Amino acid sequence: MNMERRAFLKTTAGGAVAVTLLRGKARAQARPVRIGYTLSATGPYSVGAGITQGPNYLLWQEQVNARGGLLVKGEGRRPIEFISIDDRSEHETAVRFYEKLATDDKVDLLLPPWGTAMNFAVAPVANKYGYPLLGPTAVSNKLKELSLPYFYSLLAQPDPIMEAFVGLLKDLKAQGKISKIGLAYVNDLFGIELYNSAAPHLKQAGFDVVDTKSYPLGVKDVSPILKGFKAAGADVFLGLTYPPDNILATAQAKEVDWNPAVWLTCVGTAFPFYRDRFKGAEGVMGIAGWNPKVKFAGAREYFDAHVKKHQKEPDRWASAFAYASLQILERCVGEAGLDRKKIKEMLDRTEFQTVAGPIKFVKGMNVSTPGMVGQWQKGEFDILWPKSWATGTPVVPKPAWA
Amino acid sequence: MTASLLVDIVVGGLITGGIYALVALGLNLQYGLMRVLNVAHGEFLMVGAYLTYSLHTGWGVNPLLTLLITGPASFGTGLVLHRLLYARLLAGGEAPEALESRSLLLSFGLLFVLQNAALLLWSADLRGYSYLAVPLRFLGAVFPANRIVAATVALAVSLAFYVFLRRSLTGKAIRALMQDPEGAQLAGVNLSRLHGLAFGVGIAMSAVTGSLISMLFELTPFIGLPYTVTALVVVILGGLGNVLGSLLAGLILGLVETAGIYLAASDIRLIASYAVLSLILILKPSGLFAR
Structure with a gap:
């Protein structure tokens, strides 16, 4: 909304003379493609939104506009204009603004907000008005059940993620490197889904899960859980985590003097922040999906451009998928137009x-x-499993905490 | 129950409780003296935590030494804020109810200003550092050294303040004001000076707690509010305006929560604290330690 106002002021500020003078130029400069979205700039979601999604939106906009704009089939290149709104991490606020973007602003395209719950909230709105929505930060088995034809999800979902987790653990167990698992999960939709996906796979693989514990979102102390796992002789910590509890558990593992052979956690592990916070986090494993070593066209260039624009690295899981969703949109508009x-x-x-x-x-x-x-190895989050995607081999047992 | 489990619960509970006590003490002081419910209390904690983070990671200052900076700085800020915002409000001479609701609105405004200022200065990225992240063993149990240090400092500050209230003349004046504002003023106690002082000290306590907490948890501009809520629970538990009550209630809440976590599950933490609160509100609404 602000952007709109600013654009309006810019075009009116010059006065009548300037308008007549500029008219020729304005005609040559195509009408912008207006793309609307909300992202949490404030509230608890702002951490993830500011790492995984926001920087990629801005990077893409800058790159496309530097190329002369977004290629629209039959119309040539048109500059991208974002209408971006802070949803304050509130679902109802996001829903309200997506309604407004679709009906009042009548934007050409919509981009999704950050996070599973937010995507759940706004996907029906986008669907109602026929806006394709490509979500790079939504992870839930239930997305399938929504059956919203205009919603697309880029990340691997809980089932395949846990399949990969157990696949790797099984392989390590066969080599005699691990035997007992201590499992902790965050007690909300995300953690529970991951747990429900993991439990049958672990059982099928014949794992000895010595203890399973849940903890609430916003937990302030997980040392009792860690001490319990340590006492039970677990040599694998499997944490189905969000970022804050992930970081808390990692910090506390060192504080209670527990260094299991495998430390495997979920959201947050692939953040460069995590690596830097734990002095390299050497040997820590987590959900992976991307690093600049993968052999896909443009991967390295994307990494470098991200670092150059934002002075920070993209995370090693969903960031690249956020960027990929924009590449996909760009290609679609180029070949199908804005219909x-x-x-x-x-x-x-x-x-x-x-x-x-x-x-x-x-x-x-x-x-x-x-x-x-994936696993942090010498500053890079190497993909370990599945082997066909691997960029490195597992280091087990993990080195001592730095 | 084994001996080491008992040690885990008791020490763990005192660690949590010590921090609760300090953050609640500041809130209680402001409320008890001025009837000002400062909803932005936790935001000052957040700002204190960020100051320590910046001083430690930017200039290598020892996190414990930063207390000497965050404490006085936030005390000064509190005095200024009191002069600019609350003094006018309190001087209005309105009914206590009107005063409470207006000061509530004022502190909501402060909350948003502080959160957004922190967002601009430090962004929403998680921030944190490691300090004393080493295990301490005792009586067969293992504790993180940084939590022990944080709780010890928190308890020491709380106790020092309590002694100050009991022994010093200013402390006695504050207590007099809490018990009987009119009587105290008749006896020559300067109301507005002490209000400013109490407001400043309350904010300083919040900020100092924040400095301690930054050694333990990752920071975002939004960590404050849950502490305000916990502090409120503790204040109600201990009795409004009762300083010793806050101290003890903080420790009790910490112990109950920790016992719940060890004996049942981590999910029980909130249930335990709200169950205690509900019980007190039903059985002894004036607080556990009300005279």
């Missing part, structure tokens, strides 16, 4: 090549990217 039905048709039948590898949607779910496990 959103045609964009949807193209999304449904095309396999896209992105910085995060090939992406193909079947019923809105990306079926080309498997669940992956």
Whole structure:
């Protein structure tokens, strides 16, 4: 909204003379493609939004506009104008603004907000008005059940992620490197889903889960859980975590003097912040999906451009998928124009090549990217599993905490 | 129950409780003396935590030494804020109810200003550092050294303040004001000076707690509010305006929560604290230690 106002002021400020003078130029400069979204600039979601999504939106906009604008089929290049709003990490605020973006602002395209719950909240709105929404930060088995034809999800979902986790653990167990698992999960939709996906796989693989504990969101002390696992002789810590509890558990593991052979956690591990916070976090494993060593076209260039623009590295899981979602959108608009039905048709039948590898949607779910496990090794989050995607081999037992 | 489990619960509870006590003490002082419910209390904690973070990571200052900076700085800020915002309000001579609701609105405003200022200065990225992240063993149990240090400092500051209230003339004047504002003023106690002082000290306590907490947890501009809520629970538990009550209630809440975590599950923490609160409100609404 602010941006709109600013644009309006800019065009009116010059006065009548300037307007007549500029008219010729304005005609030559195409009408912008208006893209609307909300992102949490304040509130608890702002951490993730500011790491994984916001920087990629801005990077893409800058790059595309530097190329002369977004190529729209039949219209040539048009500059991208963002209408971005802070949803304050409130679902109802986000829903309200997506309604407004679709009906009042009548934007050309919508980008999603950050996080699973937010995507759940706004996906029905986008669907109602026929806006394709490509979510790079939504992880839930229930997304499939929503059956919203205009919603697309790029990340691997809980089932495949846990399949990859257990696949790697099974392999390590067969080599005699680990035997007992202590499992902790955050007690909300995300953690519970991951747990429900993990439990049967672990059982099937014949694992000895010595203890399972849940903890609430915003937990301030997990040392009792860690001490319990340590006392029970676990040599694997499997944490189905969000970032704050992930960082808390990692810090406290060192504080209670527990260094299991495998330390495997979920959201947050792939953040460069995590690596820097724990002095390299050597040997820590987590959900992976991308690093600049992957062999996909543009991966390295994306990494460098991100660092150059934002002076910080992209995270090693969902960032590249956020950028990939924009690459996909760009290609669709280039080949199908801004007709959103045609964009949807193209999304449904095309396999896209992105910085995060090939992406193909079947019923809105990306079926080309498997669940992956990574490990911090000498400053890079190497992909360990599945082996066909690996950029490194597991280091087990992990070195002592730095 | 084994001996080491008992040690875990008792020491763990005192660690948590010590921090609760200090943050609640500041809130209680402001409320008890001025009937000003400062909803932005936790935001000052957040700002204190960020100051320590910046001083430690930027200039290598020892986090404990930063207390000597965050304490006085926030005390000064409190005095200024009191002069600029609250003094006018309190001088209005309105009914206590009107005063409470207006000061509540004022502190909501402060909350947003502080949060957004922190957002601009430090961004929403998680911030944190490691300090004394080493295990301390005792009586067969293991504790993080940084938590022990933080709780010890918190308890020491709380006790020092309590002694100050009991022994010094200013402390006695503050207590007199809490018990009987009119009587105290008749006896020559300067109301507005002490209000400013109490407000400043309350904010300083919050900021100092923040400095201690920054050694333990990651920071975002939004960590403050949960502490305000916990502080409120402790204040109600201990009795409004009762300083010793806050201190003891903080420790009790810490112990109850920790016992719940060890004996049941981590999810029980909030349930435990609100159950205690509900019980007190039903059985002894004036607070556990009300005279």
